[in-house]
Amino acid sequence: MQLGMIGLGRMGANMAQRLMQSGHEVVGLDAQPTVREVFAQQGGRSVDSAAKLVQQLPTPRVVWLMLPAGVITQTMIDELLPLLEPGDTLVDGGNSFYQDSMRRSREYAQHQLNYLDCGTSGGIWGLTEGYCLMIGGEQAPVERLTPIFQALAPSPDRGWAHVGPAGAGHFSKMVHNGIEYGMMQALAEGFSILSKKTELDLDVHQIADLWRNGSVVRSWLLDLTASALKDNPGLKGIAPYVRDSGEGRWAVAEAIALDVSAPVITLALLERLRSREPDSYGDKLLAAMRNSFGGHAFIPDTSQPFKPLD
Structure with missing residues (x-):
């Protein structure tokens, strides 16, 4: 099969490589020119815009997103909407919030477009070990993309599943x-x-x-x-x-x-x-309270004088 992969970061690039190793053709898009160059050197076709990516894919198209959840993903989903045609399928393989996936699925359905949310686990080891794929959405596009899921999973018969309707993949x-x-x-x-x-x-x-x-x-x-x-x-x-x-x-x-x-x-x-509090206000307050009610010693911070509680 032919597929467009948008987002060639640590996971997206490895997923594209695993697909190509299984005989699938991948057109890649990333915001970084150097990343696109590396992808092209690895055997993929790279483009510099969503419009060009869509143009290079045969219908019905398959576009897979591996982008950070939130604004970046939503922006790309909005950009793709007028470019895709009825019957095309968009897969969000990032860590989007499941309620966003449910909303996006409904919006795409209004345009006769398929939307699958795919919870993807495997990290940087997925290229060699395979990915665990939790897929939400309609049955028909899942069946059509089965060769893609089988190639990404640890083996064709395990490590991937259609877990429920839209949102179920990202909820899982x-x-x-x-x-x-x-x-x-x-x-x-x-x-x-x-x-x-x-x-x-x-x-x-x-x-x-x-x-x-x-x-x-x-x-x-x-x-x-x-x-x-x-x-x-x-x-x-x-x-x-x-x-x-x-x-x-x-x-x-x-x-x-x-x-x-x-x-x-x-x-x-x-x-x-x-773990992100190198200078914890709460811990300082605990020490101050213990000192005030019980006279318990505390370790002084020499950079700031201690004022006991009333």
């Missing part, structure tokens, strides 16, 4: 990422405890590698943890600052809206937010 991916937050946080906390027990002289990489075999906590995340600890057991050069791309926030908000208790995912998200 949102929950997936919330679970991911919790699993990562648990591993991080556990290895932090191991590393602090200095009198036992524990080799954290050895333990991580040990747990990969036969343990009930063995997982790909543990494999990656073991690899990171092998190369850098002291985690030197890494700042204790953890970003989030939004899915965890959405998952927590949905849990609240649905009256679902999700303390692990919620606390994992809050820990990421906390």
Whole structure:
């Protein structure tokens, strides 16, 4: 099949490569000229506008977006709408909010266009290992694009599924990422405890590698943890600052809206937010309150004089 890939970043470029390795033809578009040049050198056809990309694809067209969620994705969706023709299919493989995907599907349907939301997991390893694809939308375009999904997945018969109507793909991916937050946080906390027990002289990489075999906590995340600890057991050069791309926030908000208790995912998200506070006002206030009611000592900040609470 022929497909247009818009967004040739870390995942988009690798997905395009995996498709081409399976015999599919890919026309690529990216805002960065150097990225387009590299893609062309890798065997793809690159263009510098959405209009040119659409012109080079046979009908019914397939266009796949791998762009950051939010304004960038919406802008491109709006730009593509008048360029596409009835029967064409647009796939949003980024991490869009599921309600946006439901709205976009309805809008595209008014123009007889197919819109699929595809939650995509696999990260930078997807090129070699394959991607897990959670697909939402109508059945007919999913069936037509089956060869594409089969090529991207770890194997033709596993790792991809049509999980429900419009929005279901991105909703599933949102929950997936919330679970991911919790699993990562648990591993991080556990290895932090191991590393602090200095009198036992524990080799954290050895333990991580040990747990990969036969343990009930063995997982790909543990494999990656073991690899990171092998190369850098002291985690030197890494700042204790953890970003989030939004899915965890959405998952927590949905849990609240649905009256679902999700303390692990919620606390994992809050820990990421906390990691970004190098000069925590809240922690300073806690120390001040303990000093005021109980005379408990605090560590002074010599750059600013301490004023006790009344």
